Amino acid sequence: MSTPISELLDAETVQSIADEVWPTLVGDGEAFVPLPVAPPAEAVSAWVDIRGPWNGSVVLTCAPATAAALTESVLMTRPPTVVDDEDVKDALGELANVLGGNIKSVLPGESRLGLPQIGSAPPTGSLDDVCRVAGQWRGQFLTITVQGAAVAPHAERIEEKPL
């Protein structure tokens, strides 16, 4: 499908999905707030791929410390219990999964969701096929990005070109 994500989905819809996901998955009273904050030095991303008439990914990005805090909240752990990398991969992945599934249901046609993935760099997407909601959770940087699958190799090269 050549229709870009910006014509299929808007920031308001992504926000309304986050408004349902945060209180139920992250915890009562928790919220993703669409007010941007400065990005951190280091970031971690969790994402799910969508395959169907539209191909792309739903990516959650935040600082590693935020990821750990999110995990603690999702798993409802209390000190002295500490969350490990496996827990973070799991909780962040599930968050991306639930966001992804709900975003996918807004898209036309039959699509399938991939298994969650996590990494220090988000996957490369198509430059002009992006819906990004820059925001915060508990005052910390967090973005939700819906991006089309990278199509042409030359698009990637342009992105890597130093300024």
Place this chain on the structure above:
Amino acid sequence: MRALVIDDSRAMRRIVGSILTDLGFEVREAGDGRQALDALEAGGKEGWVPDLCCIDWNMPVMDGLQFVSAARANPGYRQVTLMMVTTESETGQIVKALAAGAHEYLIKPFTADAMRDKLAMLGLLPEGVAL
């Protein structure tokens, strides 16, 4: 009442498991459809048969839909209520799951009350559960 929670996410297994435990269920877990079938078989041998399976869709090795088909193909599991608990929520997917033999479908994100409502509807809430 006994439940088998089938989800590749440990976080989700913990969340669903804790809701079910609060509702009086004895809970066991499995990380994918294959593990779930093995758990059913092993459980059957010791007389542990779940009343309810909560099943995620997207899992490695064997996904939830495949598990539902396999479970329904086995007459020994006829009494087990199969409920999808998943973020997959296109109409066509819900139809597909029900057609494969799932009895109910709970969409993520869900609240503990929503789980409770579904179980009450299915007649699976143990008697005397406090409001």
Place this chain on the structure above:
Amino acid sequence: MTLTATSFDWVRQLVHRESAIVLQPGKEYLVEARLLPMAQQRGLAGVSELVEAVRTRPDPASTRRIVEALTTNETSWFRDGDPFMALTGTVLPQLLAARGPNERLNIWSAASSSGQEPYTIAMLLSDAMPDAPNRVSITATDLSREMVERTRAGRFSQLEINRGLPAPMLVRHFTRAGNGWEISPTLRKMVHASECNLAVPFPRMGPFDVVYLRNVLIYFDLATKQAILQRVRQIMRPDGWLFLGAAETTLGVDDNWERVVVGRGSAYRPRKGN
């Protein structure tokens, strides 16, 4: 945070009394967030001021709005089960036998809120009777204009449709609308939503074969309850059926009803010879 402990406690008790929903300690932020718009609308400084105002001079409309604000997303389909199972199991066969083949069946959902109740009824009847869209008319009323508009729209969020709606009915009667779901046009046409304040004389309505007056009488004092029940009886068919909330009864309120056991619940019918 403007909410005092006393205010939170009063709200907590109100919500539990009127809806059985429990607000745990720690949910003060929720009360704050949900009631702030209402406080601001009245030109009050904060939620505690609103609560004080309503607590010292309670009125049904305000207490209802407070409960509604805190129970959004909590309304379930087929609430309590029995009064809806009774519709297809007991009531419908008797009505069809008693009415002519071309007579419309009129049903009133008298506190329809965001629409779950009237559409539950629409789904059940549509599944039970192929000609339901032509034969059944469901009047849905609510005190709140906002709720009436929600019912008219027939749109529900993901969280709302998770509450007690059987999945086969979801796929049969709803289509996806953005991240939410919308009731089918056929069923939407069966429901006619309008504003109605039960505490004053009703607009021209009815006569109704079945009335659902569930979990709303609790907001009124005894005299008003009696007046409402009398007005309801006047616009009901003599062989009609009244369903109240699970914990409600006409006993001790209005003698003009006969309680009938239906399934595991009850219904009330106009007492004969009045």
